[in-house]
Amino acid sequence: MTKITFTFNGKPIELHTDPSRRFLDVIRNDLKHTGPKEGCGEGECGACAVLINGHIVNSCILPLANVHHQEVMTIEGFSKTKRYAVIEEAFIKEGAVQCGICIPGMIIAVESLLNRNPNPSDEEIRVGLSGNLCRCTGYNMIVKAVLRAKEMGKGLW
Amino acid sequence: MVRHRIPVTLEEALEHLNETTYKIIAGGTDLMVQNRAWSELPPKFDAPLLFCFNLEALKYVKEENAFIKIGSMTDLETLLHHPLTPEILRKVIYEMASPAIRKVSTLSGNIGNASPAADSLLALYALDAKVEIKSQKETRLSTVSELILGPRKTALKQNEIITEIIIPKSSFTQTCFVKVGGRRADAISKVAFVGCASVENNVIKDIRMTINAVAARLIRRQDIEKGLCEKTPDEVKQNVNAILEAYSTSIQPIDDQRSNKDYRKYTANNLIKAFLNTL
Amino acid sequence: MSTINKSVPKVEAKDKISGKMKYVSDYHVEGLHYAKTVRSTIAKGVIQSIELPPLPEGVTIVDYQDIPGKNVVKMIYEDWPVFAEKNISHYGEPIMLVVGPSKEMVQAVFDKIKITYQEETPIFDMVQSKVDYHFTKGDPQTAFQEAKKTIKYTYETGYQEQAYIEPQGFIGTLEDEKVTLIGSIQAPYYVKNAVIDTLSCKPEDVRIIQATVGGAFGGKEEFPSLIGCQLAVALKKVKKPIKLIYEREEDMEVTTKRHPSKITMEAAIDEENNITAIKSHVGIDGGAFLGLSSVVLSRAMIAATSAYTINHLQVDGDVYITNTVPNGAFRGFGAPQMIFAVEMFINHLAKDLNEDVHDFRLRHLAKQGDKTTTSGTFRDPILMPEMIKKACQISGYHKKKALYESSEKMKGIGMSWFLHGCGFTGSGEADHIKAKVKLRKDEADHVYLEIAAVDMGQGAKTTLMKVAAEVLELPLEAIHFANPDTDIVPDSGPTVASRTAMVVGGLVARAAQEINENWQSGKPQIVHKSYKQPDYMEWDQATFNGDAYPAYSWGVNVVEVSVDPASLEVRVEHIWSVYDVGKSLDDNIVIGQADGGTAQGVAYGYLEVMNHRNGKLLQKNMTDYVIPTAVDMAKTETVLFDNPFAYGPYGAKGAGELTLVGGAPAVAIAIEMAINKRVSKIPATPEYLMELMNND
Secondary structure (H helix, E strand, O other), X not given: OEEEEEEEOOEEEEEEEOOOOEHHHHXXXXXXXXXXXXXXXXXXXXXOEEEEOOEXXXXXXXXXXXXXXXXXXXXXXXXXXHHHHHHHHHHHHHOOOOOOOOHHXXXXXXXXXXXXXXXXXXXXXXHHOOOOOOOOOOOHHHHHHHHHHHHHOOOOO | OOOOEOOXXXXXXXXXXXXXXXXXXXXXXXXXXXXXXXXXXXXXXXOOEEEOOOOHHHOXXXXXXXXXXXXXXXXXXXXXXXXXXXXXXXXXXXXXXXXXXXXXXXXXXXXXXXXXXXXXXXXXXXXXXXXXXXXXXXXXXXXXXHHEEXXXXXXXXXXXXXXXXXXXXXXXXXXXXXXXXXXXXXXXXXEEEEEEEEEEOXXXXXXXXXEEOOOOOXXXXXXXXXXXXXXXXXXXXXXXHHHHHHHHOOOOOOOOOOOOHHHHHHHHHHHHHHHHHOX | OOOOOOOOOOOOHHHHHOOOOOEHHHOOOOOOEEEXXXXXXXXXXXXXXXXXXXXXXXXXXXXXXXOOOOOOOOOOOOOOOOOOOOEXXXXXXXXXXXXXXXXXXXXXXXXXXXEEEEEOOOOOOOOOEEEEEEEEEOOHHHHHHOOOEEEEEEEEEOOEOOOOOXXXXXXXXXXXXXXXXXXXXXXXXXXXXXXXXXXXXXHHHEEEEEOEOOOOOOOOOOHHHHHHHHXXXXXXXXXXXXXXXXXXXXXXXXXXXXXXXXXXXXXXXXXXXXXXXXXXXXXXXXXXXXXXXXXXXXXXXXXXXXXXXXXXXXXXXXXXXXXXXXXXXXXXXXXXXXXXXXXXXXXXHHHHOOOOHHHHHHHHEOOOOOEOOOEOEOOOOOOHHHHHHHHHHHHOHHHHHHHHHOOOOOEEEEEEEEEEEOOOOOOHHHHHHOOEEEEEEOOOOOEEEEOOOOOOOXXXXXXXXXXXXXXXXXXXXXXXXXXXXXXXXOOOOOOOOOOHHHHHHHHHHHHHHHHXXXXXXXXXXXXXXXXXXXXXXXXXXOOOEXXXXXXXXXXXXXXXEEEOXXXXXXXXXXXXXXXXXXXXXXHHHHHXXXXXHHHHHHHHHHOOOOOEEOOEEOOOOOOOOOOOOOOOOOEEEEEEXXXXXXXXXXXXXXXXXXXXXXXXXHHXXXXXXXXXXXXXXXXXXXXXXXXXXXXX
16 A cells, blocks of 8 residues: 555545556546546557646556656546537537547547647647547548647647 | 555665665556556556656756766657657657657666567667666666667666666767558557668768567677778678678567568568668 | 438537546446456367366356356357357357456456366368358359350458457346346347347346447447356346456457458450359358358358349358357458459459450449349449549549559559448348337427437437438437337347448338327327338348348449558558448448448458467457557548438438448559559458569
8 A cells, every 4th residue: 555646637636555556447446537448458549548747648557656746637627628628529520439439538649639739730640649549430530620629729729 | 465665766766676676667568568467456566666757856868978868767758859869769769659658658668678679779779878777886887788688688686777878979871760560650560670870971981770579689780880881882782682691690580470580581681771772 | 302411410429528428347336246257278179177266255156057048149040158068169268257246356266267178179271161052143154164264263361350449348237037238239139139048038037238339340249149148147146236348358369350261263254355154152261150150151142243243153152160269240241351352353354354454344343223143133223333433533543553553663553343232131131130119209299219229339329310300300409319228129120231220210210200290299109110121122041042132332442552662561542432322311420431441441451460370369459459540541532422222211221331341452452553463362461462572
């Protein structure tokens, strides 16, 4: 048992638990947030993605210890922001959502990308989302949604 | 009961290492996968862990004299965007894994994990990188290639931690990185290649080539490289077959779930040839 | 002309984007237990002994001895055991479940179970036929006797894994005698009927609820019945709620894949260099158990000439049983293998005969009124000539082809033409499925679709709700469609075979029409409708004669590639598609299907590699089984042609599978052009291209 403290969607959290546990399990089981999903368990698919200090990280291979003193945001927290509202609208307009299991992670990837680069090209979007696998869409509409989001959200990033 | 530690300072980390056996874990991208348990259960580590990723003292990139010095817990995403990062290392990092993985990957983790398919090591070998290694009593330097003994095996002692990666500043007239994976992004290399060269007045002054995933350790043949220096590019190009022949004793790939040995050898040869042809 | 195709926001999109949507692994109930499957570690043999550790209190072992009913999963062919008894037929075959109140306890017991086997020699080659089908059209014998020449080639295709991002799983509860399973499934009634047989219980004692499905692609058609049966048996024994979710490796190693195939085609050629007859043999690897393989074989064989008409045919096929993971449903269902073979064959024939490929194909293209492979009739207009022109125009096909064929630059452009039969093969819909739908209107004049159709991302909810709203002239907000619950919805059939929009949508439209005709505002109304086959459909399953499908969707894919000269890696540069799906019920949804289906089809052709060694799959996680990332996928452009089908709602035909079946040959033909060698095997990996380049 180790004391771990971090900020979770803006709120301070203190846990006493095994610091080697996967952060994804802590989010889903201890903190009861099921937006991040387990798709592969090895950091390959990105369905479990969360923001740590504003940057995308795969929570399924992240030991809890590594979020000690860090700022964490999951899709649940991000969905309360203005930036999210823009991305959501763009994804809906472009029809970029099919089964949806990859989408919370994909949205985190989009936020992380636009955070670093508010005006990405088609190719930069594809590279930025390359750690988030989607089996339904072939990515075409997802790329279009990001292009739309960056236009709609000018000044937000 | 294993007792994991999250040190706040390097001194504290070194103190723990001196007391008992710990497994040092940085971002965990390799170790968390290798020791994965059934989901929701803690990973199956057989030693207590020392979590060093958030040691602020080891997160930096700086220039000192003729060297670029990188704190061992600096993540690859930071390196990708840092102005001091050597060009060839940046090229390699750009094609490594994904943004999410790069944010928690470190050069020291890649070295410690000693995978024969690690891409960052291609650049570190080619750049003659050294590492600074510390224990509570001692600080020592080692080249990366001496530190890595074989797949998943290093000469790091039980009480030691890698604290810094030291890269001699160098300038090349050309650098090239080719990664051949199962797909164009987020893939583990079937084979990958780094080539760096300086050609001045039509004479090769410096040339370095490294290849991964075609032997138990990365390949860099400084004996062959020396033989190419002071030659003209045309002399080298005319001599390609002999050069490939010289490399062939080192290129000993295997069949696995990602590719086969014939293809790895074929492609490694083609990548060497293609690079030499650009000189 | 209806404007139903105009896109609307998908009804479930907001919940999915914000992470609120619940998938099966997100459900939690008090007192939850966990199950883990103990599996064979050999490919073939007999269990000699099972040694169990002492079981701590609360941990239970569930195996075949606990099955109250039949130890077989009810499918088309009943040979697949719920739990292995003595004989082991493939690596990873389920032997028992360990169930307990915590994962720690389950894992501790799991780790101490020792099973010894008497190993036997496994069979991995396609030599042991368990099902063989044959049919002919016209008089192939005479055509071959009269042929100027005959040409014969063999084509091979590999495994493909569905690779849905959400692994398989269920959560189950027991209340008195009643089993309730919530799962990630495509066919609620398949699971229900299978569980009834396994438990030997009353239908009302089994309730299946579909959780939101995180991708399926056929992978959640029949396989979930196996997990559902195992979990139901466990629930009866343990009498606690149980969760059984697969880990990714487990999912990849033991769930059904696309059948590897070996297809031989021989053509009889006449004096004018036309194909007069084709003899084909279609061999598919069924894996250890038949499951749905015989139906997959049927669909493959019926696609024997794809979008072309050949008057004389002999088509033979076998499902071979091997000691490997059972293969099963995957979007396209046998057609992708056959259409790959047909398209490569027609290209190779044209080359052998020194014919212009495009012209040669056009001469054999199917026309309205032609006889299908099974001597049925193409009744509806076929727009392929216009669609092909369109595809050539938007892709610059002819110019690029001329350029790349004469250049050393290792670039290529490939085109495939194809069709897909909509709905179940033959009389399956009328004789076996007998789909029913129920529409209910409440006092508030809201209408509820009570149907078993599953939205697994393909847009079934939005599409079918739009159909109802359009007929009833109600806003979409007044239409409701909850995930199917077998206690509420009748059996509308499984969500498979590109049947949902056309068949279930047609029934929804008819039911809505009836509500509309008897509309009484403020009063509850309920309408039931059952499937009626179009009058013209005649099918003889014994001889494969007649109309195999009520309608066909058509497509053209163009794929442009470049091949790296050093590594022979293929880069897909651009994809263009033209489809006739009758009438699009929502353009974004149909084009979304097109984008995703084409991605899967193209990747099947060059990227996705799965092999086994001694019956054990080598690529068993998302790192080693490579599916395209956003960087691998090229920009895709899709054009839809309107060609309304009289029996589909607003003219809709099938769309889901069509978009996959032409991808592989298009990319393979493009690769052929780039490397100037003949491709006869997919996936066309760099390793395979190296062999082709070395075989000079």
